[in-house]
Every structure is written in structure tokens, then in C-alpha cells.
Amino acid sequence: MKKINFNVVKENANPAVNKRKLRASHFALASFLMIGSCPGLVAQAHADSFERLSSLLAATPEGGWVKASTGFFWDAWPTGADAVPGQYGWPGAIVRAWSSFAWDSSRGDLMLWGGGHANYTGNEMYVWDGATGSWGRGSLPSRTDSQGMVLGGTAPQSAHTYDNNIYLPVNDMFLTFGGAASGTGSVFRTTEDGNIRRAGPYLWDPAKADANKVGGTLDSGWNTANPAQNGDMWIDRHGQWTGTEAPGYINGTTAYRTENGKDVVYLTADSNASGFASLYRYTLGDVRNGGKDTWEQIGIARNTAGYQGAATLDTDHNLYIKTAAVTGPYTSDLTIWDLDRANANNPSANQDIGINLVNQDGSNFTIHSWYGIAYNAANDTIVLWDGNTNGSVWSANVLTDANGDIGSNTTWTVSNIDSSTSAHPNGSFATGVLGKWQYDSTLGAFIALDEFARMDNGAWDTGVWLYKPMSALNAPAVPEPETYAMFLAGLAIIGGIIRRRGVRLS
Template sequence: MAQDTYYMDINNRIVAGRFSQQTDPLLELLAAMPANSWQNIRQTTFQSAWLEPALRPPYLNGKASPEPLIRAWSGFAYDRSRHWLVLWGGGHANTSDNTPYVFDMVTGNWFYAFLPSDYYSLSADKHTPICGGFRQPCSSHVYDNNIHLPVLDRFCTFGGAQHGDGGYFKLHDPANNYSYLRPAGAYLLDLTLAGQGLVAGGSGDNPKTGPYSGVNLPGANAWQLRDWFAGSQASAFGTAINTRTCHTAYRQENGRDVVYASRTASTTKSLYRIEFHQNPADDVISRVGRPWNGNSGEMPAGLDSQRNIYLMCNSGTVAAFVFWDLDYAGPTNNDQRVRYDTIAGDITDFFNDEHRTRMGIDFSQQLGQFVLWGNGGRLYYLTPPEGKPTASAGWHIERVEPVGAARPMTRQELNDDGGSGVGIFGKWEYAPDLGCFIGLQHALNGDVWLYKPRNWIDPRTLA
């Protein structure tokens, strides 16, 4: 079975090419690891890839730091065609940095994909990219909102709490004193020109300070705005334009990239299905679930592709999780609570876990289970009940301690080592082509951990 693979470019960096799945170096690595174990694959640090300050956008009285891109309310997307982990974020009261960074999982090296864009300040706490948002998204907390679309071969972000006002993506008119126009939709990033020293937006969008004062650096025009709010495409969202508590999950349906995303109206979440097409005007947005039980918290989510349910972590003290059964998708499809007192197994351990309200979650097709991680080595395997409609009782959770000495840092160890973070959110993702999970932690090191689950099956035997 052919897969996108690798060859060496002139900078001695692995880039996309073609290779046989049988020679995939990550599958070779996973095959040698014990089941239920961790391995850190980082070679160079995230900090070693940071741009020089003169190339970074302004922030407060200085220059933006890339450190919050991992630390603060962030997430990544896994590009399975290149084995790249794509990091983009920042935002709100942490940084204005809108630089996309990449971790190459084969070489273990971090590098910046594109140069960032400059900002225009609308007021002391309101800012927009110099292009008004048409060629570049505003740096934002992304929570669980970054995702890769393999059919279109694009990184995608829905944003979150953007730099300055902490709100959703917005468009401003550069030709009319940056007057507000409308909300922005999602942004897609083309990575085919990554690593060539180009500005992600247009030529001349780069910050112009220090040795780059007056210098217009060439642009890649790599970002594409899905301008849903310019017409009727976004009508399904209604007033739910705030993505601050958004979470996403991906599935390919009928040859199309489909993202399930929660969007917020007031304090409640509705679930939407977004079908991406080559022509943005053909994108289809529909509401497939409504809030019913007051689900809360800035929490991640995952899609059980076998039972067809979308599950969201919950920060309440009554319900551990909230889910929508997509067999009944539609505007009146109510969410359902999975209460703590109806979950069998190690639910007491989970409830008392110090990381409980900041865990990441994703679904393993091999295991047929959700796996949750919250820093440190410990994990939780969550199994939904069989049958339809999916019941809110009969769920099972198991605390799992990995084998071997290698494990990610605990929260205290991260704090002591200068790599602290505010939680996992979207820094935990299942890689279906590898059959493993990928976890990211440490704001300076950028440690990338592979977790090989129990009962791992080598995908090469399934081809």
C-alpha cells in the first residue's frame, strides 16, 4: 500500500515524497517498542527553531515570544502524509506570534514553516494582522481546534481566543481604516512551500524592524480563508460564532474531508458538521447536535468512528463526559450526559486525578476505545457501551500505567523544568496510519511522545 513518504531536500530536511509503507521509519520504531509504552522522539528543541526577534510580530513593548504556542491553551495537527506535527496558536493575553512551526517526526527536528505577519493595532487591546485577516489568521488560543485535512492536504484551524480581545476570528478592511467587516471562518494552510523562508501571508506582510526595516519579504500566500460569513454558508451557526470553547474531530466521508466542531452560543455548545470542498463556496455546514444538558468547560473531544458518537470531556462534578449520537444527527439531536455514578471501573481514580479537567482525548480504531492523557505517564482507557441508541450508562473506564521508565513529565516536573503548561487540550492525537497516539508537552523543549497502546497491531499487516 503506497503512502506519502520522504526524500532529502537541499537543507538536509525530510520532506514529502513517496515510499513503501513497509519502510516507514516510524512503524519500524513502533514495532520495536513494548506495548503500552512511551518514547520521546524529539532531537532538537522547539526553542532552537524560534525565529530571531526582529522577524517576530510586536507584542506589548517588545516582540512576541513563541513559548506560549505550546504552553497556553494550545493544540497541534498531525499531517499523516508527511509525518509532520503542525503547531500554530498563541493568542489572547499570551502572545501575538502567528508563526506556523513544524515538528518532523522522522528526523525529530523542529523548524519554522513560514515567517509571521505584522499586526495593525485597532486599540490597546484589539489587533488584526496587517492584511485585515484576509491572508493570515490572528494569533489565537486554539484549544482543540487545529486539525489536518488529508484529502485537501491542508492544515486547518478554527481559532479560539484571539490576540487582544480574546474573541473569535474577525475580518477588518485594510482599505477603509481597518473597519470591522464580519466574522472570519476557518483558515487552511498549504504546507507545500514550508521551510523556504517565505511569509505565510502576502509579500511584504512581514514585521519590519531592525535589519528588516523597510524590507518586503516574499510571501507564499499559503493561508486560505474560508469566508463562510460573507454569504449564507454560515447560517447554520446562527449566533454561535464564538469558537473559544470549540473542539474538533475528523472523519473522511464519501471522499470528502469532514470536521465535526462544537461552537458556542452563550455558555452552551452545539455540534456542527463541516464538509470541505476544493472550492470554498461549495463547503457544506449543518447542525447535527444541540445542547441539552448544560455541558461546560474548555475541553477536548473525539469521534468514535465505530459507534458513530462524538464525545466531549466535561468539567462538571456530575457528568464526566457529554456525547452526541450521530446516528440521530440533526438540529434536535440532544447531547447526553455520562454521569460519574454510572461509569464502571476506575472512575474514582479518574475523578481524583489532578489532571482530570485538562486531559486530552482521542479515539483509537485499533482498540475501539477512547484514550485520555493528562501529563505524566498514566492514561485512561474509556469504553462506550454497544447498542443503539447509545446509552448514557454502561460505560467503563480503566486506569492504565505504562511499562518501562520512559514517560512524559508530570505537571510538577514541567513547572520545575521551565516547560509548564495549562493542560493538554489539543496536544494529544491518534495517528491512524501508525496505530499510536502522539502527545506534545514542554513549552521550551517541545517534547513529542509516541504512546504505543496495548494490543497494538502493525498497520503494515492490515494493508
């Protein structure tokens, strides 16, 4: 076995480089310890998923798309008595209504769950298999009452999930914070103990997936005489923690990292859709062995506004980056929190930093709430996708000062990258990309979920696509903001000379 030394960080004249290398060594150590203690990691059993997806990418040019899904999403929908026509609504709302997916980075699969509010009450799980490209079902929908509450209360109500679905590789679980739950349009609720109370966040165990079982227990299935139909797949984490839970998850955003061998989720949560979200850190314990979780509020928003959107974690510079909302006096396109300043004892000490985006010609780039965002550590860029119909994306370098901090670098240049392939997602999202755009470091590519749509043959589908980013070598040259001033000044000087000399240009 190759010897790896995680403790030595070579000094560099640039403090920012040292900061990034030291942080990277710590996270590498955490990941190495996790893998070393679990030699039977799920990833080993699902190498075929990554082999298939990698082969698709190998045949795709940089800046291009390739469809990874086969068959149709509706192939996995429940049918017959399990569907109970009219009881739940239209499963397409799981994609169309303010939704997100969780990318299973261990298996190379995609987990899709949602619906919610007044759109769809079914709480079944869908799993897209990266090895075959086909859609499957991880559970049947639970039985619900007229208010959308799950009978027995041992599985979550369906919900608009915004950017709130995420995979936890250490615990090997799917996590959802929900958002706007069926019936109330608010946080999860349960009647498990006979009283209505707040519930969640919820974990779903992919090891228990069964297309012919409901996810919960306690008569949450349709065949109450057959308890074997109950899959016991969901875990309600409500109260299994220290600290204070976030107030709600409407318009929420999330990003994941393994820290000290634990699953850690960074997330934003808002009260009453004020537009000024707080930043939280949610650390999960060893769930299967009774471990407890920890909630910490580590930052606040004062300088930027934001409603629905998406977020990512810049692991090189330790930054939480989310899309913002340009409204009134708030003109920032991105909201950033420096996690080096995270302070659970004094969250107000870690305030948001606003970033303005400009196009390559210096004109203003205005973001909107439809964008998905993900960080590409291979070339230190954030990549945005709004699901438009020509398959283009936008890329921006993350700018920091000599210490690796944002400092005064609050204007970033965005490059529009047109698709290099004729094939690309249909896009045209009804409610936005949100959490349907993620990056996988193993593949070195982005995973995108297309909008739910009717195909030419009458089938209903949501395609899974891979996007192969431009490498650092082939990425377009981006003039940084300070260059514009010199460029414009140079034009003015040239113009003055031309006028004085009476030079005619043709």
C-alpha cells in the same frame, strides 16, 4: 492489483455489527476513491516519516512511551530582525496557552500554531518533521499593530486554539478555527478590505511552507519593499459557504472524518461560554478549485455541561465524544452525540447523552478540563491523557446496545494504565492537554505534545512523544458496571454466612 469489493456486507445476527460494518464499508469506499483519484498523494513521498516512527514504536513495549523529537523547539524560533524582540512576546505560549496541534496524517508531521489573546501575537507556523524528529518553521510571523491585528489582514491573528486545530487530508491543508484571538480574546478579525470584519476559519497550505517568508500577503511582512517575502500561504474561508457559521470557538472541540471524498469536521461551539455547546458539521469543498463549504448545526446540549476540553470521533459506532464538566447538577464525565441522529433541519432532535465514568473498583472517576481524548478503533476504546507526571493514561470500552446505540449503557468503566517505560512526557500542563493528544491509525499509536519547559542545558523545548497502547489481547480485564451489583451482593451473602457461622478470617 487486488480486487476490493466495498459493496458486500455480510449479515450478522447482531444488528450493531451490521451497522458498524456497513458504515465502515462506506468510509472505506470514500477513502479508496480519494486515493485512486490522486495517485501522487503526499503520503507516498513521506513514507520515511512513518518508517522512522514505526521503528521507534517497534522497540517500545505496549503501554509505553518513546520520545520521537530530536533537537529543541526553540531551534526553530525566528531570530534577529525577523523576531523583533519584544514585539510578539514569548513563543512558548504557542504551547502553554490553551493550545492544540494538527497531526498531518499524510506526511507524518505535526503542525503547531497558536499563541493568542494576551499571551503571544506571533502567527508563525511550526512544523515538526517525523522523518528527522526535528522542529522547523513553516513561516515567519506577520507584522502586527498595537492591537495584535495583522497588517494587510491576509493572515490570521494568533489565537488560543483549545482543540480547534486539525489537518484536512483531502485538501491537504491545515485548518484552524482559532478561539481567543490576540487583542480581543474572541473570533478572528481582519482589515483586509479596509474595514474590520470577522474572518476565518483559516486554511494554511503546507506545500507553500517557507521558513523565511511570512504567511500572508499585502505588506504583512517586515520588508515591505520585497514582496517576495510574502508567502501567500493562508486562505480565509469566511463567507465561502452555505449555512450559518458557529458563533465562536472559545473552548471549542473538533474531530475529523473523510465522507464521500470530502473533508468533514465535526465540532462543538458555545455562545458566551454558557457550558452548553451545540454540535456542528463543517464540510469543505475543493478549496484549490473554488469549491464552497457547508455549515450545519446538527445537535444541541441539554443534559451535560462542558467548558474547555477535547473530543474524538468513534468511527465504529458513529459517535462524537467529548469531555464534559462535572458541575452543579451536571455529573456526566463525557458528552456524546449519536451522529446517526444528526438533523440539520431540527438540531434539537439530537440531544446530548451523558456518560458517567467509574474506576475498576466501582468508585467514581471525576474528569476535569485538562484531559485529551482520542479513539482507538483497533480495540474500540477511548483513551484519556491528562499529562500527569507518571505517564499513565486511562482507557474505557465504548458500550452500546444490540442495535449499536448508547441506549441505557451510560456508565463506563475506566482502567488506569501506568506507563511501562521509565521514559515519558514531563507533563504538568498549565492549561491542560486539550488538543495535544491524537491517534494515528497508520501507526496504531497516539501522538502527544509535551508541556513547554526549560531543559537542563537551558534550552526551551516541547517534546513530541508516541504512546503505544495496550493491544486487545493484553488490555486489563474491565468489569462492566452491572458486574458490581452482583459482586457486592455476593459479598453481602458471604458476609452473612460468616457472621451466622462465627467464622474467623485471618
